[in-house]
Amino acid sequence: MGLLLATGDPRFRDTARAALERAGHDVLAGVAGTALRDDTALAILDAGPGIARCRAIRAGPHPELPIILLTTSGHERIRGLEAGADDCIDPAAGPYELTLRVTAVLRRTHPAVLRDGRIALCPQARSVAVDTVPVQLTPREFDLLEFLLRHPESVFSREQLLAQVWGWDFGDLSTVTVHVKRLRAKLGDQHRLDTVWGRGYAWGAAPSREMRSA
Structure with a gap:
């Protein structure tokens, strides 16, 4: 997931970024005021300027964005939580604990x-x-899209999809065909719902677009 790590401590920023990236996160590291990206799933901010920014985020277009504040002060911790922060951590706890806190908040x-x-x-x-x-x-x-995403590269006949997704032992197979067509149209060029001639349908798996659960 995309994370914003905005802190004025360059040493902590570098070590925390490395730890978070090892944990599989895409980290945008910067100083106070670094802009959020569209894919930002969580922000880690210095409590000083971060408390005011936390209030602004809560009042802005992304009020649900999870926020963790970095602070050594108990007073700042209280103010940060009052401002809407999801968690606070002392940077001295180290990057490993920060990674655990990020995982917990995202969960x-x-x-x-x-x-x-x-x-x-x-x-x-x-x-x-x-x-x-x-x-x-x-x-x-x-339901059809979820089933296919959970079974990438597996080929299913229309009969199998009718049973697995619709829960029907028999029915009009064109129902499946119509829903496949609609899914492709709604997902546009992002769909990977392939027709396997003579066998059925499969959600393909190109190496550059690996299926994952997060």
């Missing part, structure tokens, strides 16, 4: 999401987005 604030390329599907919220832009799917279109 609380980001339900498990299935990702493939620029597609993100959240089973809990039953939402789908491409490049953070919501895609409106019918309940059955959503």
Whole structure:
């Protein structure tokens, strides 16, 4: 996930960035005032300027953005939590503990999401987005996409999809064909729903767009 690490301590910034990247995060490291990116999933800020920024974020267009403040002061910790921070940590605790705190906050604030390329599907919220832009799917279109994302590279016949997704032992196979066509149209050039002639459908898996769960 994309993280913003904004701190005036260059030594801590470098070590924390390295630890977070080893944990699989995409880190934008900078100083106070470094702008959020569209894909920022969590911000780590120095408590001094970060408290005011925390209030601004909570009042702005991304009020749910998780925020961790870096502080050695108990007073700043209280002020930060009052301003809406999700957690506070003393930088002296080290980059490993920071990584654990980031994981814990993300677990609380980001339900498990299935990702493939620029597609993100959240089973809990039953939402789908491409490049953070919501895609409106019918309940059955959503179920079909989730099933395929969970089984990349596997080929399913229309009969199998009718049974697995619809829960039907028999029915009009054209129902599957119609839903596949609609999914492709709604996902545009981000879909990888391939027709395997004579066998059925599969969600492909190109090496550059590895299927993952986050």
